[in-house]
Amino acid sequence: MFDVSIVVAVINRRDIDFLLHEWLDIKALLKRPRFESHTPESIDAILTLAQDLAERELTGFSEERIATISAGQRPADLTREEAVAFDIASALVSGGVLPEPTYQQAVRLFGDDSTAELMYLIGFYCLVSVCLNGFDVPVPERNARY
16 A cells, blocks of 8 residues: 555645745735635645545555556546546646646536636645755655654
């Protein structure tokens, strides 16, 4: 089975909190009309839920599935929703415009807002990854706790 502590070590909550609250100034972002219904506390709650869900979901991934994803390929055993999310993430991180059929399929499955939020989440993950790589932040020890 996949060791979820690797993911937790690579993207730990302390780094995400720092980026959101200190670097991106989440309070200023929440003043924008698109996000005015949220609070810093609701964002923190969403992140906690996302982390819990990711840890639960990733724990069930087989080594084969992780290896396939790591090779940039879509595993054959994904659900329809997982496959569409994978296709969106793959398209966005490879550069260029998200293909319209992929976008429309996501909207049909997830709705407009959830499709947009999926793209925001992928973009945020990329931002965090680029920042960590840019500052050559080492991966913490496997059993490190913060």
